[in-house]
Amino acid sequence: MENINLKTLAAQLHLSTATVSKALRDSHEISDETKQRVRALAAALNYIPNPYASSLRKKSSKTIAVVIPEVADSFFAEAINGIEAVAQSKGYHVLIYLTHESFEKEKAILMDFQSGRVDGVLLSVSAETVNTNHILTLQSHQIPIVVFDRICDEIKTAKVSTDDYNSGYKAAQHLIDRGYKKIAYLSISKTLSISRKRMNGYMQAMKENNFLPAEFYICECTTDDEYNNAVIENLLNNENRPDGIIASVEKLTTSVYSACRRLQLKIPEDVGVISFSNLKTAAILNPSLTTITQPAFDIGNAAASLLFKSFEKKSFQLDAESQSFPSVLHIRNST
Amino acid sequence: MENINLKTLAAQLHLSTATVSKALRDSHEISDETKQRVRALAAALNYIPNPYASSLRKKSSKTIAVVIPEVADSFFAEAINGIEAVAQSKGYHVLIYLTHESFEKEKAILMDFQSGRVDGVLLSVSAETVNTNHILTLQSHQIPIVVFDRICDEIKTAKVSTDDYNSGYKAAQHLIDRGYKKIAYLSISKTLSISRKRMNGYMQAMKENNFLPAEFYICECTTDDEYNNAVIENLLNNENRPDGIIASVEKLTTSVYSACRRLQLKIPEDVGVISFSNLKTAAILNPSLTTITQPAFDIGNAAASLLFKSFEKKSFQLDAESQSFPSVLHIRNST
Known part of the structure; x- marks a missing residue:
């Protein structure tokens, strides 16, 4: 043709x-x-x-970018659905970029956006991200950015997340209420603000109950499943092993369950397990998994709505518009 | 700035x-x-x-599109990782579009690509897609397209998939070997070629064993979880209920397990369950799930590699390059 x-x-x-x-x-x-x-x-x-000729003329690409660590996570899959629902109603395209938890990749992606490839960005930072210069640079090019879920407190823009501190507190308090005393916390990053907040909530609950967790009980996991399996098995194979575990991200659940099986530790009798998770299969796991579930669709939806408001009204102040959606504790048989 | x-x-x-x-x-x-x-x-x-000025000049957007039904599925999440691995090595961007199983949405997305927004397309068709005119039109605009996983046999291009017929046969034969006789098949589309092939494999295995499944045992599910729950519960609540179930897509697993629980049917004693699935949690479900697992990363990787070959060499004949990767049966406690 x-x-x-x-x-x-x-x-x-x-x-x-x-x-x-x-x-x-x-x-x-x-x-x-x-x-x-x-x-x-x-x-x-x-x-x-031609959209590129059209973009040059109108200075709009009718595209927004979603920059996330991975899609193989129920939270991000659902959040994308929330973002798409808004974008489609506005006639916008959604570009999905994966950082695979690499700070270098995240910087390269944001650098590329300076050219005007997208009209705005929704970002959930990588586990490695240690500073926000790349975000500030993008903002200085007048490209609006909203951070969601894995937010950075320092930057001036809208932040859409869940109540991470309370969720961490709630998870630990629930285990304490069930009689667990030696509670370990599995993190995936020391630098990630949401990971720190969840951990601080856990620490506070432990302190209030006079349980002072040993350094040993705070485990930093990575993106490498095999490494995580080894770390968790080592934790549970110790004579001073924890009797409760908080997994701060969904993917660690499989590692914890598998390690317990290998070591013949029974959940919930020997070890209580609670996970931050949006897994659809939580209720049919063996045993069914107690979760802190985030309102993923709502978080994606709200973040996208704020970004579009900033497109539509130049005077709209993104940094005055942060939102927090509470997570929900679903008690099941693993605790 | x-x-x-x-x-x-x-x-x-x-x-x-x-x-x-x-x-x-x-x-x-x-x-x-x-x-x-x-x-x-x-x-x-x-x-x-400016990438748009650059696109106009070079007639290349350095972007490929991945058009898929959803991301909340382990197969597609892994396939995207396979696609991204190739695209990143070539310095290309990956645009992810979701059809949410709507043929209308799929047509609108492909129509938009005619303008040259992307250099090539990787497509896995929706459950509703009944003809390929929208694909032919895009091809007539010299935009190469490779179909993967959910392929259409009619169109002339590279098709990258798994051995769906054999997989359906293998799933049914495994249930038969374990002593199940009244085996139901849960489909999500009558039109989808891979769904038909999996079903034909199942039918063949049944025929060879002189089990002639009643119409009643072939159930068409949809994208609506609540509808699926009702259909499956109805199937299992019948006096002539099946003693084996093949779920042709991952998301139906949760519905089947939940229905069995509500009806107090034991897996695998009362009902054997096998699912086409890439679920990481398959091994820790209650009971652990027997699966037919597709090589998702490899399928995405091969599809992207073929697309890039067609960019690099104009004489490259995509329609001579179809590939099939075998799926693997993982036997666990649900059968």
Whole structure:
């Protein structure tokens, strides 16, 4: 099929490309009669505007980027659905970028956005991200950015997340209420603000109950499943092993359950397990898993809504619009 | 920060924008001395080429699209990782589009690609897709497309998938070997080619063993979890209920397990369950789940590799390059 562009239309109508372009944009400089002729031919030939030419003219790409660590996580899969619901209603495309928890990759992705490839960015930072210079640089290029879930407290913009401190507190208090005393916390990052907040909530609950967790009980896991399996098995194979575990991310659940099985430790009798998770299969695990479940769809939806508000109204102050959605404790048989 | 473009550079260097542009593209028309001056200033001012202007010039967007039904499925999450691994090595962006199983949405997305927004497309069709006109139209615009996992047999292009017929046969034969006789098959689409192939494999195994499944045992599920729960509960609540179930997609597993629990049917004693699934939690479900597991990463990786080959060599014949990767049966406690 021949490529139909402004030139083709102009040649067939004996008009200049500028006139055809203005007619298609409904310019007041063009007569109604000419507009009708142009539109009729454009429709007949199935003319589709080139989005890149269109982007150059309008300085809008009609695209937003979602930068996240991974998609193999129920939280992000659901959050994307929440983001897409807003973007589709606004006629926008959603570009999904994965950092695979690499700070270097995250910096390269944001650097690329400086060129105007996207109109705005929704970001959930990597486990490695230690500073926010790359975000500040992007903001200085007038590209609005909203952080969600894994937020950075320092930057001035809207932050949409859950009540991480309370959730960590709630998880620990629930284990304490069930009689567990030696409670370990599995983190995936020392630098991630949400991981720190969840851990601080856990520490506070432990302190209030006069349980002072040993350094040994705070385990830093990584993106490497095999490494995590080894760390968790080592933790549970110690004579001073914990009797309760808080997994701060969903993917650690499988490692904890598998380690318990290998070591013949019974859940919940020998070890109580609670996980931050949006796993649909939580209720059918062996045993069913007690979870702190985040409102993932709502978080994605709210973050995207704020970004679009900033597109629509230049005076809209993103940094005055942070939102927090409470997570919910689902008690099941693992505790 | 001021926007640094070709004009800014040209003005500061007292050169024309054409000269600056050619210098940056290392044209032989420009002297080495001038090139050095231009590059030095571009580096100093942190100049980034506008990708849309660059796309217009090079007719390449350095972007590929992945069009899939959903991300909340372990298969697609893993396949995306396989695709990204290739795209990143080639310096390409990956745009992820979700159809949410809607044929209308799939058509609209492909229509939009006609404009050249992406250089190529990796497609896994929706459960509703009944014809391939939208794919043919896109191909007629010289935009290469590779279908993966949920392929359409009719179209002329590379198809990367698993051995769906054999997998369906293998799943049914495994249940039969374990002594199950009244085996139901849960589909999510009558039109989807992979669903039909899996079902035909199941039918063949049943026939060879002289089990002729009643119409009643072939259940069409949808994207609506609540509807699926009701259909499956109805199937299992019948006096002529099946004693074996093949779930042709991962998400139906939770519905089957939950229905069995509500009806107090024991897995595997009362009902044997096998699922097409890449669930990481399969081994820790209650009971652990027997699965047919697809090589998701490999399928995504191969599909992307073929697409890039077609970019790199215009004479490359995509339709001669279909690939099939075998799925693996993991026997666990649910059968």
